[in-house]
Amino acid sequence: MPLADHRARLVAGVDSSTQACKVVIRDASTGALVRSGRAAHPGGTEVDPAAWWGAMLSAFADAGGLDDVAAISIAAQQHGMIVLDAEGCVIRDALLWNDTRSAQAALDLIAEVGTDEYARRTGVVPVASFTATKLRWLRDAEPDAAARVAAVVLPHDWLTWRLRGFGPAGESPLGPRLDELTTDRSDASGTAYWGPNGYDLDLVARALGHVPVLPRVLAPNAAAGRTPDGILVGAGAGDNAAAALGLDASAGDVVVSIGTSGTVFAVTDAVIADPSGTVAGFADATGRGLPLIATLNAAPVLDVTAALLGVDHAELGRLALEAVPGSSGAVLVPYFEGERTPNLPDATASFSGLTFANTTRASVARAAIEGLLCGLADGLDAVRGQGVYAARILLIGGAAQNPAVQGIAAQVFDVPIVVPARGEYVADGAARQARWALTGERPSWPLDIDAELASDTREVIRTQYARARLTSAHRPG
Numbered sequence: 503m504p505l506a507d508h509r510a511r512l513v514a515g516v517d518s519s520t521q522a523c524k525v526v527i528r529d530a531s532t533g534a535l536v537r538s539g540r541a542a543h544p545g546g547t548e549v550d551p552a553a554w555w556g557a558m559l560s561a562f563a564d565a566g567g568l569d570d571v572a573a574i575s576i577a578a579q580q581h582g583m584i585v586l587d588a589e590g591c592v593i594r595d596a597l598l599w600n601d602t603r604s605a606q607a608a609l610d611l612i613a614e615v616g617t618d619e620y621a622r623r624t625g626v627v628p629v630a631s632f633t634a635t636k637l638r639w640l641r642d643a644e645p646d647a648a649a650r651v652a653a654v655v656l657p658h659d660w661l662t663w664r665l666r667g668f669g670p671a672g673e674s675p676l677g678p679r680l681d682e683l684t685t686d687r688s689d690a691s692g693t694a695y696w697g698p699n700g701y702d703l704d705l706v707a708r709a710l711g712h713v714p715v716l717p718r719v720l721a722p723n724a725a726a727g728r729t730p731d732g733i734l735v736g737a738g739a740g741d742n743a744a745a746a747l748g749l750d751a752s753a754g755d756v757v758v759s760i761g762t763s764g765t766v767f768a769v770t771d772a773v774i775a776d777p778s779g780t781v782a783g784f785a786d787a788t789g790r791g792l793p794l795i796a797t798l799n800a801a802p803v804l805d806v807t808a809a810l811l812g813v814d815h816a817e818l819g820r821l822a823l824e825a826v827p828g829s830s831g832a833v834l835v836p837y838f839e840g841e842r843t844p845n846l847p848d849a850t851a852s853f854s855g856l857t858f859a860n861t862t863r864a865s866v867a868r869a870a871i872e873g874l875l876c877g878l879a880d881g882l883d884a885v886r887g888q889g890v891y892a893a894r895i896l897l898i899g900g901a902a903q904n905p906a907v908q909g910i911a912a913q914v915f916d917v918p919i920v921v922p923a924r925g926e927y928v929a930d931g932a933a934r935q936a937r938w939a940l941t942g943e944r945p946s947w948p949l950d951i952d953a954e955l956a957s958d959t960r961e962v963i964r965t966q967y968a969r970a971r972l973t974s975a976h977r978p979g
């Protein structure tokens with residue numbers, strides 16, 4: 503379609519992430535940012551999806567509306583379990599990627615199927631984050647609800663369906679057409695019941711007890727349909743895959759994202775099947791692979807530390823830079839929310855190495871940043887262990903904007919760091935996808951860079967962290 507009429511000049515991308523919904527509206531030809539908007543999401547690891555729908559509509563309004571937009575795509579937090587009944591109604595609140603109640607269900611599924619078999623069939627080994635384990639938890643803990651499940655979708659799938667006008671009768675113009683549910687490869691690959699041969703219905707039935715309607719998996723450049731107002735709707739994607747697309751990540755690029763989750767991932771053609779489960783062999787949003795590790799404790803580690811010290815993020819960063827690398831021996835192993843990598847769902851955080859001399863505001867601030875980055879550096883090692891080449895790190899996510907995080911990252915990671923200009927790269931990836939669906943041509947928009955930092959590794963940081971991680975009890979009580 504030529505970019506001639508007034509609508510075709512703009513495309514929109516959505517990031518429905520854990521803490522907020524963000525929308526960018528970009529020029530379809532040049533990629534220039536025209537408008538943007540955002541709205542907050544409720545906290546917690548169990549959320550009524552209606553809150554995400556409401557936040558998305560608010561974010562659209564904040565961005566000046568979609569009247570002049572030709573195409574839109576939605577990216578969202580991965581793995582969240584949304585269960586629908588035959589009338590298209592949400593049966594219970596969604597369980598998010600960072601809800602760890604299904605840890606035992608993950609172990610049960612592994613005991614039945616085996617780690618090698620899971621990795622071979624789906625590219626992943628179940629942990630509490632993945633959708634399959636949440637379905638097993640539902641089957642065991644809420645069997646009446648499980649029995650009513652007619653369809654299972656992820657956040658971006660459900661928002662895409664609602665945006666196209668589908669939903670419960672009375673709440674949507676087109677009604678509860680479950681056969682119109684769609685997803686894409688990247689989000690399907692985070693369910694632990696999708697793999698190289700499509701949906702693995704045996705694994706679905708093992709998890710939920712029966713096989714419900716599952717969303718049709720669209721190609722990266724396909725359209726899911728149109729909104730009732732005629733806006734083309736792209737396939738959408740999981741947030742990390744969308745970020746890789748938004749950054750145009752290519753060989754040698756490893757993305758490190760410090761949002762609610764910490765993630766380390768790269769785009770590759772290699773088939774990843776890690777039976778240890780450390781690296782997830784996800785799919786990307788272009789038809790390739792996205793090996794990824796995720797931690798449950800990233801930017802909120804700094805939020806809680808700043809609150810403890812009674813400072814804002816800028817002051818937390820200034821304090822941290824007053825301390826020496828290694829925080830004079832103070833170490834934070836930041837498993838506040840349990841942990842996924844390493845897989846310790848019941849773990850708690852621990853400070854160690856404290857003395858009268860190093861128990862200062864500066865050391866505490868620095869130890870928080872060092873601790874969260876060391877978990878991601880371990881993740882980078884694991885991703886490289888799968889054959890991924892890292893020439894540089896692209897550092898993104900809310901906490902990546904903090905100069906102290908950037909500076910300390912250069913002391914923790916052993917490859918150069920590039921900080922793209924402040925932006926919403928997940929939403930940008932979705933906007934690129936919308937443009938791709940609109941014109942059939944994947945855009946190559948420029949990427950602005952804020953900072954480039956040479957690696958300045960200080961071994962003490964990771965050495966003492968590794969020791970502390972092994973010796974901390976990580977158990978509540």
Ligand SMILES: Nc1ncnc2c1ncn2[C@@H]1O[C@H](COP(=O)(O)OP(=O)(O)O)[C@@H](O)[C@H]1O
Nearest residue numbers: 519520521522761762801802815899900901904
């Ligand atoms: N300058 C900063 N320093 C440290 N953390 C920050 C800074 N700015 C934002 N954050 C934190 O980043 C997080 C939001 O990042 P974002 O990537 O948008 O998360 P998500 O996509 O998971 O919603 C919040 O926890 C916020 O407090």
Ligand SMILES: O=C(CO)[C@@H](O)[C@H](O)COP(=O)(O)O
Nearest residue numbers: 519520579580599761762763
């Ligand atoms: O679970 C994962 C990836 O496997 C997380 O990355 C979620 O996709 C949430 O992302 P953010 O809200 O932190 O961006």
